[in-house]
Amino acid sequence: MPVLYTLTVFEVLTSVFTALLIIIILYYKWCFTYWKSRNIPPTRKPKIPFGTLIYPFLETPVHIAIAIKNAYDNLKKRSCKHGGGFLFLTPKYVLVDPGYIKNILQKDFEYFSERAFYYNEKDDPISANLFAISGEKWRTFRTHLSPAFTSGKMKMMFSNMLKCSNEMVNAVLKNENKKALDVIDITESFTIDVIGSCGFGIDCNSFKNSNAEFKEQGKKAFRMYPFRILKIFLGFYCPKIADFLGVTLFGRESNNFFIKIVKDTIKFREDNNVNRQDLLQLLIELRNQQILKSQEKVFTIKEITAQVFIFFAAGFETSSTTLSFCLYELALHEDIQNKLRDEINTVLNVHNRHLTYEAIMDMKYMGQVVDETLRKYPPVPYISRRCVKDYIIPNTVIKIDKGIEALIPIMALHHDSEYYPEPEKFIPERFSDEEKQKRLPFTYLPFGEGPRLCIGKRFGLLQTKVGLAVLLKHFKFSLHGKTKVPLQIEPFSFTLLAKSGIFLDVEDIIAK
Numbered sequence: 001m002p003v004l005y006t007l008t009v010f011e012v013l014t015s016v017f018t019a020l021l022i023i024i025i026l027y028y029k030w031c032f033t034y035w036k037s038r039n040i041p042p043t044r045k046p047k048i049p050f051g052t053l054i055y056p057f058l059e060t061p062v063h064i065a066i067a068i069k070n071a072y073d074n075l076k077k078r079s080c081k082h083g084g085g086f087l088f089l090t091p092k093y094v095l096v097d098p099g100y101i102k103n104i105l106q107k108d109f110e111y112f113s114e115r116a117f118y119y120n121e122k123d124d125p126i127s128a129n130l131f132a133i134s135g136e137k138w139r140t141f142r143t144h145l146s147p148a149f150t151s152g153k154m155k156m157m158f159s160n161m162l163k164c165s166n167e168m169v170n171a172v173l174k175n176e177n178k179k180a181l182d183v184i185d186i187t188e189s190f191t192i193d194v195i196g197s198c199g200f201g202i203d204c205n206s207f208k209n210s211n212a213e214f215k216e217q218g219k220k221a222f223r224m225y226p227f228r229i230l231k232i233f234l235g236f237y238c239p240k241i242a243d244f245l246g247v248t249l250f251g252r253e254s255n256n257f258f259i260k261i262v263k264d265t266i267k268f269r270e271d272n273n274v275n276r277q278d279l280l281q282l283l284i285e286l287r288n289q290q291i292l293k294s295q296e297k298v299f300t301i302k303e304i305t306a307q308v309f310i311f312f313a314a315g316f317e318t319s320s321t322t323l324s325f326c327l328y329e330l331a332l333h334e335d336i337q338n339k340l341r342d343e344i345n346t347v348l349n350v351h352n353r354h355l356t357y358e359a360i361m362d363m364k365y366m367g368q369v370v371d372e373t374l375r376k377y378p379p380v381p382y383i384s385r386r387c388v389k390d391y392i393i394p395n396t397v398i399k400i401d402k403g404i405e406a407l408i409p410i411m412a413l414h415h416d417s418e419y420y421p422e423p424e425k426f427i428p429e430r431f432s433d434e435e436k437q438k439r440l441p442f443t444y445l446p447f448g449e450g451p452r453l454c455i456g457k458r459f460g461l462l463q464t465k466v467g468l469a470v471l472l473k474h475f476k477f478s479l480h481g482k483t484k485v486p487l488q489i490e491p492f493s494f495t496l497l498a499k500s501g502i503f504l505d506v507e508d509i510i511a512k
């Protein structure tokens with residue numbers, strides 16, 4: 001009789017584990033053939049389990065936009081117009097050629113109309129906002145909200161912006177820390193007050209109360225902590241699992257806070273017959289029209305709140321970081337700071353020392369300084385589009401499959417020495433009319449492009465310029481030793497942020 005060999009529990013477990021490991025490795029290897037089989041060059045050699053874009057634990061953590069920039073630089077070195085990478089197992093299509101970028105963002109928009117952004121309408125209503133949604137609902141909101149951002153509307157909002165900027169000056173004057181002023185904190189308070197006032201008629205009081213609720217809520221929307229990073233990861237890279245688990249990006253407290261504000265404001269306006277020219281009013285009118293026409297679909301308070309929330313969230317952080325990066329560069333370059341202050345004073349003299357909308361429009365060098373800030377530090381350093389139907393790249397036989405996410409590397413384009421020689425230098429002259437004319441289209445994209453271009457571009461630029469004009473008129477800025485030069489970028493953040501903050505010394509030049 002043959003002797004049966006009995007396996008120990010340890011041997012069984014080891015065999016199962018080894019078999020599983022082999023299956024996983026083979027599966028990974030098979031997935032990693034995706035781009036090669038489509039004739040698209042790899043961004044770099046994929047590694048199990050991370051793919052190509054990031055190697056946690058193996059490389060120093062960087063912002064995902066820097067990882068995408070590295071992929072872009074690698075492809076460009078090999079003269080590739082595009083490439084394929086992997087985030088873990090998920091293929092990501094990386095664009096290099098501005099012509100291809102133009103096709104995706106503009107010409108062939110019908111193939112790339114969605115932003116690959118996770119949202120959960122049921123459990124996290126504020127996540128289902130204009131930035132994240134797509135299809136007919138996006139189109140309806142976009143069409144009805146665009147009129148809020150015409151230059152006429154900007155002119156109407158100007159006095160409110162100016163009021164908030166004066167509060168900022170008072171806050172700096174009263175600030176005991178004129179040495180080492182926390183510039184990010186001051187500019188955040190300013191842009192929160194502006195969006196609260198111009199967007200929703202709400203006084204956010206961020207300067208009077210450093211823990212003001214709006215400021216707290218706004219910061220919470222962008223704050224990263226390990227559990228949140230995990231949720232974002234699941235939402236963006238395993239959306240089916242995230243859907244199944246009901247993952248939320250914003251907490252219940254944030255949802256309740258914004259829903260209550262919108263409900264109370266609508267009630268107040270209806271009870272008191274108040275009609276303001278702001279974003280919330282447009283949404284109220286849109287809803288009233290739908291009710292009047294007995295339309296099948298009437299936007300709910302939650303849907304309206306989601307739009308209010310995104311205007312608030314997208315509107316304050318992007319402009320405040322622009323303003324603070326700009327002040328940092330001006331502190332580093334005294335000559336540019338002086339030239340800009342001279343322009344502000346010259347233009348103000350022409351406008352009877354009044355800072356008006358027209359005066360801001362007349363400040364040409366100011367425009368160049370802000371444009372150069374947005375080039376060097378694009379607050380939204382990359383954007384994405386999801387392919388919604390199979391797409392053949394024009395003049396090729398290469399197919400991009402439905403479902404693939406295309407990454408448009410804004411930061412990489414802005415730092416490409418072919419388009420911007422000596423990209424690490426801060427040179428506002430790059431944005432003179434003459435230089436702008438020479439530049440290849442789709443190589444400067446701080447606000448994105450095409451039908452999903454930033455809806456608040458005018459608003460963002462205006463509030464940045466108003467803040468800058470008022471601050472430079474009153475103060476001289478220089479670098480404080482606490483600020484790291486060159487600035488380091490915070491790796492775990494949606495937008496581009498200075499890792500260790502920006503601290504400047506401030507000198508009151510009006511009092512002198």
Ligand code: HEM
Pocket residue numbers: 115130131132142310311312314315316318319322374378379380383384445446447448449450451452453454455456457459460461464
């Ligand atoms: C300096 C300031 C700002 C910058 C750099 C910026 C940048 C961007 C970028 C890059 C996008 C994506 C565009 C694309 O995918 O093609 C975007 C979208 C968006 N931005 Fe801004 N933004 C700024 C200010 C604002 C302001 C002030 C608001 C609102 C008051 C706003 C609201 C939005 C919204 C709602 C979207 C989504 C638009 C859509 O998908 O239809 N942004 N922004």
